[in-house]
Amino acid sequence: MNRLLVLVRHGQSDWNLKNLFTGWKDPDLTELGVEEAVEAGRRLKALGLQFDVAFTSNLVRAQRTCTLLLREIGQPGIETFEDEALNERDYGELAGLNKDDARARWGEDQVHIWRRSYDVQPPGGESLKDTVARVLPYYMREILPRVMRGERVLVAAHGNSLRALVMVLDGLTPETIPSMELATGIPLVYRLKADTTVEDKKVLAA
Numbered sequence: 001m002n003r004l005l006v007l008v009r010h011g012q013s014d015w016n017l018k019n020l021f022t023g024w025k026d027p028d029l030t031e032l033g034v035e036e037a038v039e040a041g042r043r044l045k046a047l048g049l050q051f052d053v054a055f056t057s058n059l060v061r062a063q064r065t066c067t068l069l070l071r072e073i074g075q076p077g078i079e080t081f082e083d084e085a086l087n088e089r090d091y092g093e094l095a096g097l098n099k100d101d102a103r104a105r106w107g108e109d110q111v112h113i114w115r116r117s118y119d120v121q122p123p124g125g126e127s128l129k130d131t132v133a134r135v136l137p138y139y140m141r142e143i144l145p146r147v148m149r150g151e152r153v154l155v156a157a158h159g160n161s162l163r164a165l166v167m168v169l170d171g172l173t174p175e176t177i178p179s180m181e182l183a184t185g186i187p188l189v190y191r192l193k194a195d196t197t198v199e200d201k202k203v204l205a206a
């Protein structure tokens, strides 16, 4: 059985380019972001991968990435579910601030803790732990059962909502997750075992 699960972070957004904390704000893709989404499709196509269903967030950068990728692999319009459970981590009061300005104001270490620690919340926002607490139930309820039925599943989402999933799939811990980064537009191709753990993982980097 297939049990194919592909995770892809959206292509570069306007706010990635401007180095702004984004969270639940809704900027579109840049030209490079569009190209990254198309390139992700090309890499999946080169492996002959096709999908039965796709999941994305309710933010435009992930939705467009999903649409562009599916068009590139010749599957526009397959069943696609949009849900805020897959949204980026909410960056609270940091949203819209420049990351370098934040480092100058609060210090490199504090900003790194807000961005990459497991359980420290940025002011007014979600920690990765909070993000896991909303992404994981959605994965268990909506995504995993389809993978287990042999459907080939695409998830186009965000750096931290996907770090939440990768943490669980790869068995990372609060100590090891801070060094885990997800590049824009690079598909992670998982095959799962019948017991829902990972049989095989490929990172489709250049």
Ligand SMILES: O=C(O)[C@@H](CO)OP(=O)(O)O
Binding pocket: 016, 020, 021, 022, 023, 024, 088, 089, 091, 115, 159, 160
């Ligand atoms: O700003 C954000 O929403 C995220 C992703 O772009 O940033 P970070 O990598 O700092 O978690």
